[in-house]
Amino acid sequence: MLLPAIGFYLLSFAAPLIIVGRLSLFQADYVREVYVGLGNYAHALSDRFFLKSFVNAFLFVGMIVPPLVVVSYTVASFLSGFHAKVQSVARFVLFIPGLASGIIMTLLWRWILQREGLINLVLGMAGIASVPWLTEAWPARVSVVLISLVSGIGGTVILFAASMHALPPDLRDAARIDGASDRDYRRYIVRPLMVPTILLIVLLNIVGVMQLWETLYVLWQTGGPEGSTASPVYEIFMTAFLFAKQGSAAAKGVLLMVVIAAILAVKQKVEKWAR
């Protein structure tokens, strides 16, 4: 019974990991392979573009994940007070941006964010100077945050809503009998019960943000103004496919995996502590 699952695991995870791990020890392009030991790792750790991509990724994590989780939780909590049909329509509407192809959505955003785009047009009508959303470092980062929030909230709301929906209804009844208001119920009963879900969603979003790529590449093929929107995955892509350094890209991939694994370990600790 377990064989298909083990086979799938080996094929889809273990084998690529072993191949990438091996490749990371070689100086390799499409043609040649020369063993260099940990040379690719040393090079990656001294590569200013790669290091900056991690700074960018952590900034994005800090700028995207907290508002995404807070807003999504608040929306899901707010919606839970409505009739099931209203909840369902609202969730669908929120999820629409997440349904569209990322590339199409990003192209749309590029049009909205460009110098003569929709946002600057609206700002202009309000007498506010236009913002260089795509050509200055911090506005560019804010653009990424905006895009990520709009496209990510729908899915996160659905996860929170599903988790809230799964809470036993007798909890609410018991709380009411004990004299708790709706607000008390949400604050003292729902929120603690939602902590594992919140932590899971935080983790999923951290991993997702660390691996941002599509949006950044479509908006800026060059890594953005002053390299402010280059992510680790963008750097890995450039290293592998533009600079033809497959081994170095593999080492960078392994390093990214280690960082994500470290985040996962921290999450586990926090989860234990929260319990």
Next chain:
Amino acid sequence: MKRVALVVFALMAVVMGWSQTLTLMNNGIVKFWPGEDQIRPYVGAIEMIADKYAQANKLAINIVYRDVSKGSLTFDAMLAAGNPPDVWIDAGSYMPNYMNDTYALRLEEYVDLRDYREDFLSLWSRNGHLYALPLTNIATGMAVNLSMLKQIGYTLPPIEQWTTTEFLSLAAKLKAVGIPATMVMGKGGQNSWTDVWLYAHGATMFKPGDNTRVAINSPQAVAGLEFIKTLVDRGYTPPPLEVNDDDGVELFTTGKVFSCMMQNGHSDYWFPEQIKQGKITVIPEYTFVEFPHAPGLSHAPVSGYQTVVLAHKSRDEARNKLVAGLAAAVSGKEAQWYYVTITGGFPTLKNFAPSIGAAAAPSYKAIAGLASTAGVYKEWPDGPQFAEARRIWYSYTEQWLRKRITTQQLLSRFEADANKVLAAAK
């Protein structure tokens, strides 16, 4: 009957034993251009010429198509597998690694070169030997809006007076009527279309014939960069950090800027397109000129590149002769005629200037002579190591345009970092 069959078999054996198969790697097909009555239609001009050569020499020629637009690694893979093409047609910037006696034939020993222009042959010669035949040249120029010059009552001076100093004076006059003089393109870093000003001051990214290390850190580059800074600081350009080469073409062909580097193909396509899109109502008078050169120099070279033909050397001298012959055939007058009249490339042969098809366009004629009088440069060779080094250039020039680093810091830091990358790639 048996005798006839034996004779036929014997003849076949002789032909098979004598004939060879050559491989020609082409980077594209020069296709029939519909609607031009004066042009002989043929789908695949190079294929036709190769076929003629094969028939004349009783050869089989295997033509393969490979996209090496991300570098020459496809070719390297073929080389590593032991089956590199005998003749390789492609952008010349892929070729420098193979322009040596280990790989390439010394073509001057096999091909009559009297018809080729010496300036192009010299670009593809190393240590006195010619390792690639220039098939066609793609050149850029400074597209200038003559209607705007009329507006301010200015006439372009003769080339010796067309200096950067003169250009600053013209830029001031244009600014007075609200027209940016030119484009400094710095979005995502300063690109080759702006780096032309460095060449206009005598700087070069690499020393001629040596692509192993960049050599841009020079007083000439400092002068070129300071000139660019002057253009920006005095407001003679649109904001450089918000525009790239696409924006340059767009702004020039919508009449919003006086000049911009481009190819004649850009203007020929985009002016009518802008009319269709309602952005302009009439195509302004325009032409292509050399970029202004620094005082003390006589010309600013134009950015351009050649498609060249490389011939692979083997130990079989008879085969070498056939390979060189094929290389000459696919880069000769007939091949160039198709390239010139169909794709609008510029010929590399002396006294050869077809003027029908694509070559009949006024913009083609305006730009045709620039490469020969001003010289041609290609800033960056193609290949992964150069892509990596170029990214460093973009990064530092962007910082420089944002005034985060000085001109000297830009040059010294870039040179150190880029040469590390190039040295590691050796």
